[in-house]
Amino acid sequence: METPFYSNNELSGKIALVTGGTRGAGKAIADRLxxxxxxxxxTARNAPENKNTEQHFIAADLGKAEGTAKVVQEVLAAYGGLDILINNLGGSDTAGGGFAVLTDADWEASLQTNLLAPARLDKGFLPHMISRGTGVIIHIASIQARLPLFDSTLPYAAAKAALVNYSKNLSNEVTPKGVRVLTVSPGWIMTSGSEKMMQRIAETGNTTTEEATRSVMQALGGIPFGRPAQPAEVAELIGFLVSPRASYLTGTEFVIDGGTIPTT
Incomplete structure (x- = not known):
């Protein structure tokens, strides 16, 4: 007899944490769950502009060890454990110019945010997941792990490549103990931040936002789908992966990039 799956209320009773969950893809993921x-x-450094009172917000800087410790302590104190961990936080603030302009501080900041923050959160929550024999961890990486933009985001790309490797190895360790670990690697997502960036590019180049968008897609080597992803599209993939419908999926990287990566 086939097991019926229902998308409505299928995560009822589950506790989920979404890092960087106040805007962009993180907000879309939090709303979807x-x-x-x-x-x-x-969790994020700053509270959301339009607060969802049904979502528990924790202010924390996950780029620092004390920030991740705060989140782990507050979640465990409030709920006693965690069922779903979405390590969505990530980003790059390094200047363009390639290797020559990068400082040790640039490398350290990228590694702290994009690799060590999720590793610390995993370590904080995994003992409780393992003790119950169930849980799902999603690491949000990036296609830059395979297609780095060396001129602008070299440390970010390196950190995300390390995250993909770490995620696979973690899955090998904890899947036999009941915890599924997966990686999602998005391409370009048209968040509100991306929209503002397109406006700035358009203003600087005295062009339209549509032309600015096309120029960025060309810089990425093209997006066969013809546009960036919407946050809700990434969130829908996450919603499936953490659900009972994906119960046999673990140790796998899912790329959602509209066909950007030419080979796998």
């Missing part, structure tokens, strides 16, 4: 019935905790 809430719609599926999960109790959602979000």
């Amino acid at each position: 809430q719609q599926a019935g999960a109790k959602v905790v979000i």
Whole structure:
């Protein structure tokens, strides 16, 4: 007899944490999990502009060890454990110019945010998941792990490549103990931040935002789908991966890039 799956309320009773969950893809993921019935905790350095009172917000800088410790302590104190961990936080603030302009501080900041923050959170929550024999961890990486933009985001790309490797190895260790670990590697996502960036490029180049968008897609080597992803499209993939419908999926990287990467 086939097991029926229902998308409505399928995460009822689950506690989910989404890092970087106040905007962009993180917000879309948090909203998607809430719609599926999960109790959602979000964390970021600053509170969301439009606060969702049904989501538990924790202010923390996950680029620092004390920030991740704060989040782990507050979640465990409030809920006693965690069922779903979405390590979505990531980003790059390094200047363009390639290797020559990068400092040790640039490398350290990228590694702290994009690799060590998720590793610390995993370490904080995994003992509770393992003790119950269940849990799902998603690491949000990037296609830059395979297609780095060396002129502008070299440390970010290196950190994301390390995250992909770490995620696979973690899966090998904890999947036999009941915890699924997966990686999602998005391409370009048209968040509000990306929209503002397109506006700045258009203003600087005295062109339109549509032309600015096309120029960025060309810089990425082209997006066969013809446009960046929407945050909700990435969130829908995450919603499936953490659900009972994906119960046999672990140790795998899922690329959602509209066909950007030419080979796998």
